[in-house]
Every structure is written in C-alpha cells, then in structure tokens.
Amino acid sequence: MFYVSVFFQYMAQYMKTKLQYRADLFVEWLSDFMAQAVNLVFLLVVFGHTTLLHGWSRDEILFIYGFFLVPYAVFGAFFNLWDFNERYIVQGEMDRVLTRPLNSLFQIVLERMELESLLGAVPGLIIMLYAGSRLSLSFHWYDVFVFILLVIGGVLIYAGIFISLATISFFADARTSIMPMMYNISSYGRYPIDIYHRVIRYILTWVLPFAFVGVYPASYFLDKEEWYGYVFFTPVVGAVCFAVSVMLWNAGVRRYRGTGS
C-alpha cells in the first residue's frame, strides 16, 4: 500500500514539473512520434518495392508493428534507464536513492518516468485498427484481455532486458555503448521471425527475447496458428525476464560502492 501511495505522489509531482515546460512537452511528444514514423516509413517504402515478405503481407507486418508500439510505449513511460550509468553511477545519484527506505529500482522507475510516452500507444492502436480492418481479422470479446496480458508480458521483457543492461554499470564502472545498439536489435522482433537464420531466431527468442514483444504475440491476432505455442509463452517469458533482472539488480546494489564525489 505504501508503494502505491508513493507512486501517486510521484505522479502528482511529475505532472507539476511537466506542465511547467509545456512547449518542451509538445516537442518531446513530436519527437517520439517521429521515431515511430522512421520505422513506418521504412516499412512503407520497402513494401513499395515488394508485396510479400517471406509470405507475410504488408498489412500483417504493419499490424505487428502497431502491436509492438503498445508495450513499447508503456515500457518507455516507466523504464527510462538509458542514462542510468551517467545519472546515477557517475554523478553519484545512487547514493541518495539508497538512503531512502524504499526499493531502489522502484524509486528510479518513479523518478525517471515519462508518462507522456504513453501517448505513443495511440498511433500503435490506430495502425492496428487500420491494418486489422484491411485484413478483416476476427475479434472476440476476450481478445481485449488477451491483448492486455500480452502487452504486460512484452513490457516485462523489455524492462527485464534493459534493467539487466543497466546493472552492468554496477559491475563495470565504464560508459557503455550497448544500450543504443540494443534499441536497434529490439526492432528486429517486429519482423516475421522466420525470415532470419536460425541462430538469430534463437537469439531473438531465448537470449534477447524481443520476438515476444512483436511477432509472436501479434500472430495471435493474425490467426497464425503455427505460432500459438509462443503466443501464450509471452507472459511467462516476461515474468522470468523481469525476475532475473530484479535479482541481478539486487546483486548489483550489494556491490555498489559509490563514486565518492
């Protein structure tokens, strides 16, 4: 209960600070939108030259992309860990966090949340509706719950991987260039997994399970029955990923010594 009330207090503070810089908020939202437009333009341009991608049509790929944007937006709103090293380790902010009687990871999530990223889910839903209606997909009442479950699974996978990457900073006190590249790799989960060589398929499924944030869950709605096994594995993979990352985090915090400035 304590955590819930802290969450809402942080949220109230957050709203106040954000509304102070309204122009910046707008530009930030616009730049998020542009980030998505880059990928969308890529897909549209590519499908201007071909009709099928390994048997998957343009609308199916668009649908996967639309689906992906929803967990990605939720992830972006709560897990802004990409500058964790700079901000918390190098500048010593971690010391401040650790003196407080609240889980350190939870505090950082709250401090760094960017609720406006949630808006990024809107284009995702629009793309899904557009592609879905062109594909005339069937829709059941329980699909809403399946959707929510799969989105939560996806968010946990993303969170798990990026928390794990952030914990590297506890063990090796060096700047790392892995995070931005990881964002690139994460985008490959949005394409039909069967286009890749089996090594990459294996990596995207079991090592860096980004395929569970895009193509696997989306294939449930696309009625691709050959992937159904993976679809329902999504929440499990998410839970495992997240649990492992929290364990790594706690191990990292125990090793943390501070930079002494």
Next chain:
Amino acid sequence: MGKYVEMVRIRFLMMLAYRTNYYTGILIYAINIAAYYFLWSAIYGGKSSMQGMSLGQMTTYVAISWLARAFYFNNLDREIAMEIRDGKVAVELIRPYSYLGMKAVQGLGEGLFRLFFLSLPGLLVVSLFLPLQFPGHAKTWLSFGLSLLFSFIIFSELNLLAGVVTFFTFRNEGLLRAKRFIIDLFSGLILPLSFYPDWAQRAMMYFPFQAISYIPSMIITESFKGAAVRDGLLLQATWCIVLLFPIGWLWRAAKKRLVVQGG
C-alpha cells in the same frame, strides 16, 4: 594547431581506457548487421536486383553504413547542451581555444577510436559470415575514405549547429532527438535513398543528410561509378563549407546572448 591534435589524442586515450566494453559492442553490431541482412534477403525474396543494387551490394551497403556510423557519430550536440545547462560553458569560453573547434576535434578523437576498435574489428567479424563484396580498385577505397571524412565533418557540423541552438532555447532535448531521427531516415542509413519515391528523392537533394551516409556507402558498393562518385564528393565538400556559415553566424549571436545559470 598543436593543442587540437593533442585533444584528439587525449580523447582517443580516454576512450581506450574503456575499451573492454567495445568487445561486446562488436558482437552487438554483428548481430544487428546480420539481422538486417536477413531482413533484406527477405525483401529481395529471390529478385536479383532492386533499384539497380544486387543483394550482395545491399548487404555491403548495410554493413558499411552501420560501421561507418561508428566513425562519424558523436554526441556533440548533447555535450554542448549539457555544458550549457550545467554552466560549464562559462569556463570553456574563457579558455584559449575555439570552443566549437575543440568540440569538433574531441568528436574526431572518439570517432578515430571507434574506427579502430569497433568498425574495423566489426567489419572483420561480419565478413566472416556475411557475403560482403568489396571493390578491388584502390581508387574506390580512396574515394570512400575521403567521403567518410566528409561524412564526419557534415555530421559534426550539424551537431554543432544543434548544440549552438541550445544557447537560445536552454532546453531542447526534443529538438536533438528529432534531429537524430531525421538523420537516420534521410541520411540513407536505414535504407538507400534510391528506394524512396521520386518526389522524396528530389526533395532530399536540397538537404545535407544524404551526404552523411548514402554517398559513402554508394561509393564503397560501387553503385556510384565514375562521374557519380565525383559529383557525390563535390556535393559533400559543398555542404562542408556551406554549413560553416550558419554555425559561425549563430555562434556569434549566441556568445552575446549567453546567460550562465549558476555553475
């Protein structure tokens, strides 16, 4: 001049201290490029050529553009923005060197480091398992080298420009991010500009972005030949010079307006 060369060296050595995490960087680059390769194989789907490029050329294009990016990429815009926000810029401005010039050579030091410790080993790793095609002519390699240098200059100039804008706006995270995505999209990094519709290609002729990634990658894949190589290099050189003017102009205006908040 000597102090700038020294700064390149210092940045290089600074990065060298952190070299271990570049080994993982190489691996991640390799996975990234390999995934891109399969994506493009699926897009080609058996076609022997698209927009005048074979799959082999496309593979090389993708690999080289990502590895070249490691060289020309830098975060000068963010660094300048952060120094303005922290007030460190005040100290920088009284030092006996050109602030922007010093930033640029720092970027060069980083770029050179990544060229030797990320791009070249990365290229070696990638060429082990991907069918890359490299030109045999020394002239193509020379043109590519020159083109890559221009890429670095243009990319850095755009970053300095965006950084200097921070003097006027104070907070411009959004602008910097938007700039990054525009460069990703229009520089030819994620796909060659020749794939875009004609009207988009014509529009891009008027922007410096294609000079960053498209031109060097087209040169190394020999998709540009003869006069096209020369024109590409000329275009890059022109942008290198043209971009100096807005930077100089904004910089003079910025120094007058500078307000250091604390520090």
